Amino acid sequence: MWWEKKPRGNEAQDAGHASAAAVPPAGLDKPSDLAARNGEMPTVNSDQTVVGRSTILSGELSGKGDLLIEGQFQGTVNLPENCVTVGSGGEVKAELHARHVIVHGAVTGNISAGEKIEIRKTGHVVGDLVSAAIAIEDGAFFKGSIDIVRDRPLQERAAVASRAVGSES
Amino acid sequence: MRPLTEPQDLRRSTGAKPPAGRPSPALDWIWKYLSDLPSPRILDCGPVWQATVDVLVRRRAKIHVTDLLTPLLFDEAQFWDRKGKVATFRQDYFLSQMLPMEPESLNAIFAWSLLDLVPRDVHAPLVEKWFSFLRPGGLLFCILREPRLEKGMDTLWWLESLTTLGSRGGEVRRFTYPVVTNREVENLAPEGSVKNFLTRSGRREVVVLRSDGSGR
DSSP states (O other): OEESSOOOGGGHHHHHTTTOOSSOOTTSOOHHHHHHHHTTOOOOOTTEEEEOTTOEEEEEEESSSEEEEOSEEEEEEEEEEEEEEEOTTOEEEEEEEEEEEEESSEEESOEEEEEEEEEOTTOEEESOEEESOEEEOTTOEEEEEEEEOOSSOHHHHHHHHHHHHHHHO | OOOOOOHHHHHHHHTSOOOOOEEOHHHHHHHHHTTTOSSOEEEEOSOOOHHHHHHHHHTTOEEEEEOOHHHHHHOGGGGEEOSSSSOEEOHHHHHHTSOOOOTTOEEEEEEETHHHHSOHHHHHHHHHHHHHHEEEEEEEEEEEEOTTOOBOTTOEEEEEETTEEEEEOOSSOBOSSOOOOHHHHHHHOTTSEEEEEEOSSSEEEEEEEOOOSSOO
16 A cells, blocks of 8 residues: 555555554554454455555545455545445545445445445445446445446446536536 | 345245245336336345345346335334424435436336335425426335325335335334325326226335426
8 A cells, every 4th residue: 555645644654554554553443442442343454455444535536455444534545346334333435446345334435346345334425436336335325426337347337427416516 | 224125034934934925006007117127227225135136137227225114114203393382394304315317317216115204295206206206207116005004104115026025014003194085095196097906905005297398
């Protein structure tokens, strides 16, 4: 992972360690804590970057490796080969581009996924969805458009969606 | 979050066979009317249901969702200003919750029971806003209660198939506002046409067509 923009203030320390998620540094939640707190929340694996609950980050995030956001994130996430999970405590104001996106928390921004977008029952999403498959649990809140596209490259679909959103606003 | 149950869970919890859904004469008419459109653009003003999304995706529809129903049913206080002696409905705030859409960009709007859930003075601006989103010839689909139906305000619907409706709830809460009459619906869309479809469920299905300019 690399950060194109510097994180704000004293969050820099957390961000600097964000890629070494096997042993979360101070300020990041332990995987066991996350699992216990969130019940059905996904488990954290050694290849996963965790933005802890007490962390606030802004900027552009890209690279390889799965991402779990339990804190606040603002900007852009571009992980086309990986899974991005927004935990139940996560608050994201960002464009999310990934292979697979799972939302338990709050996302404001467009989401595109090459494989699948899942909005779980505690999820709250305001934005447009572009993916090959979408699963929305009952109880989830969603406001936006749904575009299921299978015959065009994801990047092209995302670009079309962004242009459409831009022209509507 | 709202205490809703997924259609699939509802079926499991009752232990019954999955319901086939209630045939909807209005939906039957709507899909014939839209049959020449390969990818109709549809705005759903109810909660997002996986079943509805699946049905519309199979129809190759472009789906927009702006849930106005469940906030009205389960978080209604946000829409009322109670500072004065008389509580007033925050009409502008309510209308601002609508997803911003391009003018004349939609083929259909599924309003479900929204007209039964808002005060009378909100009907005109709400329908006016919906009509601004509809293309000429576009349609508005509503489900309105009949006078004999006193309870069922909190009924929620989804598409089981293109022509059948699934529903849940609606056995407890009484309707707050008087029945919306056919004449009132016609007055809301003076330049459109209104089609009423009677059902045995205590509700009528109403399709309001925006004039396509051809005078038909």
